[in-house]
Amino acid sequence: MTTPAPAAAAVPGTLGVAVVGYSFMGKAHSNAWRNVNAFYPTPRVTQQLLVGRDATQVDDAAARFGWAESSTDWREMLERDDIHIVDICAPGHLHAELAIAALEADKHVIVEKPLANSVAEAELMVAAAVAARSRGVQSMVGFNYRRLPALALARTLISDGRVGDVRQIRVSYLQDWLADERAAMSWRLRKASAGSGALGDLASHAVDQVAFLLGDPVASVSGTVNTFVTERPGPAGLEQVTVDDAAWATLRLASGAVASLEVSRFATGRKNSLQIEIYGSRGGLRFDLEHLNELQYFDSGTPAELQGYSKILVTEPSHPYLGAWWPAGHTLGWDHTFTSQAADFLTAIDSGTPTSPSFEDGLATQRVLAAVEASAAQAGTAVAPA
């Protein structure tokens, strides 16, 4: 099943990596492993193995993406001594099985977000991660936007007290690829395969950012979901859409702060707009993924006649992650987050320090998403995540 490539031999003294999946996320994660050593002073890696279902396609992808070998059998990577890191970009319903097996095989594991399709699966994964951690095996869930320099800067500003006590948070993640009611049915619109719709796909990022930026647990959730177009053309005629197109929630945080959440695949003209607004007693912050190199900051301490949101171009060497890349003023793109994520994971492996976000963090997000669904099922009545 394995297709040896010319440079198949593992490079001594490096960490061998295997990625499972070769489509969108597999391509993005491959890009990260191919480039991480060029930018970050982390342990060196070898792109050892790309795993996928279709032999021809995975072989072709391996050649293009820089992998030494490919395989259609994911169990192979667990048995090899030259694989130290397993990076799971397979569909969500496979996360638990693969991650748990890899952790038990003492591989460091990174799982693309969201952690799992259900709280139950996520809990099993956390148990495996806790056990592995005691053996020095690391694990992480791939909420890549934690590595956006602008959001990493936002987090620092908040923890440094530059916005004061945070009271109100607005997070939305808006896309529009379903706005056309003639758009076709797909696995993403079936509950069996996708678990949920905008909720798992988009709200997971939003909820993770609330946790990342504020570190303030969600105490209760009132939410609702909606499916605007309930039938779509499938291969065998019109088919029922069984996931949400959009979701809304109000999250009360332990501190007393309140976060509103809105996600949608029907927001016509919004292509990939994760927007975050943080309002505090001493300042405010604003971010939009469509301008990912920018953070807007309002400092209430500025004299009244000069106050206003500053548009910070987050491309200075003193900004998070930027020192690894280019001189001041040179913008990054979406994919750089994965390279930085790989670097952070390598550093955590090397130093034994906690990962961020851990599987526990991923489980917490999962619980909030489940609470949105639970509240929605009760006409919006607030429930506590559990």
Next chain:
Amino acid sequence: MTTPAPAAAAVPGTLGVAVVGYSFMGKAHSNAWRNVNAFYPTPRVTQQLLVGRDATQVDDAAARFGWAESSTDWREMLERDDIHIVDICAPGHLHAELAIAALEADKHVIVEKPLANSVAEAELMVAAAVAARSRGVQSMVGFNYRRLPALALARTLISDGRVGDVRQIRVSYLQDWLADERAAMSWRLRKASAGSGALGDLASHAVDQVAFLLGDPVASVSGTVNTFVTERPGPAGLEQVTVDDAAWATLRLASGAVASLEVSRFATGRKNSLQIEIYGSRGGLRFDLEHLNELQYFDSGTPAELQGYSKILVTEPSHPYLGAWWPAGHTLGWDHTFTSQAADFLTAIDSGTPTSPSFEDGLATQRVLAAVEASAAQAGTAVAPA
């Protein structure tokens, strides 16, 4: 009580106007009556009477604002034949009494928003308006943002089908004047005087816009409210804040569309930001009151590679209201909405056509606000406005 000014005699053939109130709103409405005939070909008006509580202050304001006379007795205006229009800018708890009395005296009545402090009061006002209407007496509630050219244009685009079927609406009205926890107690923060906080003050505009733009009744409401700072320094020490600082709601509309609503006086750095986003099957719209001369429009019918939100500078002669003002490219400000509102009211009086928004419209908004409070009292469980 009356202070005759030099030109106190009513001008024959004009409509005499009386305004009640001379502070913020009284100043804005006075400005409208002073200027309406210079811009709009409406019936001519005479600024006859300014009514207020403090004789010295109302007399001074009348002189500055261009009124012929002033009075401290609001009943006077009901008895005079040279007063045809009564414009009520008094505090909300006086709206019902004054408006009903004026309507019964056959005066055309315009009431500053919101219509009343309670649904019960609003219902009485509607009854009086209906009765007066049968006698040819007009009434209107002053949601002045209906006269923003950009929002009037938005409404036309929606009714012309240029955004297709509307599915998702986002409306927020964010201010920050309470973000400083040391800001003082005031009548606006006491339930007895203000009725509610951000809800009545800000959400009323937001809810009215949903009605104005879409004409799609609210079927159910899930909401919550919050008071972030519960005590503030008053004249006699710390005092309890008894209204909401912020409110959130999800509105399900009769058509199946869903609107989210968020209003706050704690949104640090947002000075007067009423934001509206409309997402439909054929296009999208965006608006922010802080850029009130602009409307952003996304047309899904544009070729894919050219699609994007167009920032329309709503200052062309072909745009709503603009023909009355300046040549293309010359922006209007916040106060021009009141002049256009006065013009529309005069036209309705002259032609006998329905006013917009009517007292009925004002009552409908009141019912939605009451539903937010009712839902909030039940942990967010959805309720129908009634």
Next chain:
Amino acid sequence: MTTPAPAAAAVPGTLGVAVVGYSFMGKAHSNAWRNVNAFYPTPRVTQQLLVGRDATQVDDAAARFGWAESSTDWREMLERDDIHIVDICAPGHLHAELAIAALEADKHVIVEKPLANSVAEAELMVAAAVAARSRGVQSMVGFNYRRLPALALARTLISDGRVGDVRQIRVSYLQDWLADERAAMSWRLRKASAGSGALGDLASHAVDQVAFLLGDPVASVSGTVNTFVTERPGPAGLEQVTVDDAAWATLRLASGAVASLEVSRFATGRKNSLQIEIYGSRGGLRFDLEHLNELQYFDSGTPAELQGYSKILVTEPSHPYLGAWWPAGHTLGWDHTFTSQAADFLTAIDSGTPTSPSFEDGLATQRVLAAVEASAAQAGTAVAPA
């Protein structure tokens, strides 16, 4: 010739005003005089006389705009004791004659910009203004953008040293009403009537702002002009365009700073975009007339990781002119500048303090514009204004 209106009698103790012109600028200046006392604590004025060429039209305009009387004979206003202020909105080639006559009749004179169509005319006007000033008679040229709160704030920030030493300035004024090559011929496109094209109309504002903001005289000018569409349809067939469609210049200022200037009526999609950028040793400023309530400020003293242009919403009570208008967060429009200009002129009349901009300031601008034309005639070779 005079059409007495009902309230023709002058109001004792007020300053009587006459405006010459009733089209675009006459309407804007009338609006200013009608409203100035409602907002500013200046001497009180009476809208006494509107002067124009067409008896019917000026009479109608006077009624709409609030003037007590109208006249078709501009000399009448010079002879009347109840006229104290003459405001000249007539076409440019009449400025010199009217202004000089009015000053000699001891009327305070405000002239719409630009001061005149030529340096020679402007010099005569300055002579008359100097002579009148010695008799306590004031004069001003109406560069209304000096009264934009955002630009008045910019000036204060510069003079307070908040941008440090200014080195580089970029000023452009872009419109697009000639971009359509089929747009018709008009008096504005004939040198005989208009003097120049974009240069006199748009560059005059730009040059005045350089003077206003920096107070740094122009030492030399290199420039060029262009006419993109040289023939346009006139009433009798195609006609030659004899003014510039666009102009460019580099201005070296006495301090060593350099300003670039670009004005155009061909900038497709720019409706009324006066843009100003100021770059100094300690900060930067940016402004666009299409967002006239905003000023952007960059403070080099901010810590590097927080630096960025702040978008200041110039609507706080502490901002220039704003105290006269509405509470914080309520935006002004284009026409408010004229009301503030009238207030400033009344204050100068009342207090005897210097006007801004004076006729001398208007002449200085005229000399810079003439230098652009002189340099353009010499293939861009730099010349000193004279």
Next chain:
Amino acid sequence: MTTPAPAAAAVPGTLGVAVVGYSFMGKAHSNAWRNVNAFYPTPRVTQQLLVGRDATQVDDAAARFGWAESSTDWREMLERDDIHIVDICAPGHLHAELAIAALEADKHVIVEKPLANSVAEAELMVAAAVAARSRGVQSMVGFNYRRLPALALARTLISDGRVGDVRQIRVSYLQDWLADERAAMSWRLRKASAGSGALGDLASHAVDQVAFLLGDPVASVSGTVNTFVTERPGPAGLEQVTVDDAAWATLRLASGAVASLEVSRFATGRKNSLQIEIYGSRGGLRFDLEHLNELQYFDSGTPAELQGYSKILVTEPSHPYLGAWWPAGHTLGWDHTFTSQAADFLTAIDSGTPTSPSFEDGLATQRVLAAVEASAAQAGTAVAPA
């Protein structure tokens, strides 16, 4: 001199690449060669050799950047059969010597911009490129911004007639790293090493874009340059700055269009702002490198009340280059331009089609820059590039 790396053997059937230089540009070009095959279906490459002056540093850089070998002797690459492409990122004064030698050795050559430090050098390089081209050897100059999807889209829109006849162009490239007068002396501020200042560094990009977007030769140039801070602290005390800090020019194009140009290292708060505005008879375009994923387009054919600049997020699969990268809505960064540039060069090598920009294009830009200096030396008098 050569340091063999583990995988030093050339990969058969691939094109071997050598890069000269390992600092900023060497890092960016290495990144391109490392990634080009992962995204583009071009001929496959092998990262064979990194050349630099310091053996230790170049060896370390080679290891990090993915090169098989390193060398301190640039002549080595000319002699090896496994090197097919030479990519020159060495300082400008070395471009001519290296490029000519490489072309004569039948290596395909890409040279980082600007082509050379002088017109004379550039002419020699063009001669060598012409001769090599007749032998099937390709050459290109690395104006990477031609590969920005937004600017490639702009070019297509212009050539498709979507902006009509272009009349007016505004190009500026503004940075601020010299705004602090205490910033230190460096080789970039000495004429001997850098040739010029902002002119060669920034205006070269701007002039290349005018050529790329419009294909309209520059007929005459009026320009000026300035050095705001004439002395800066060097290793041995204050030293004279001998290059320009900023430059301005007006370019008359063959078609009659006029382009203005402004570049500066003193534009406080502008980090890397290449701005382009194109005004035509049927539309307009706007671009800013600080938002490199966006293009703004104004279509004069849209109904008047809907006209406005559309902000196109240039991340659709139908946009130039985007198909190679990520799904719709995922933004690229600055460095992706180099990968796309490498792909285009490989395609030209493979297909024998002309490169863009060719050395001839680079020479044309050089001539315009020389004309700016010549005009500046004559007080701005217009000169023709030659």
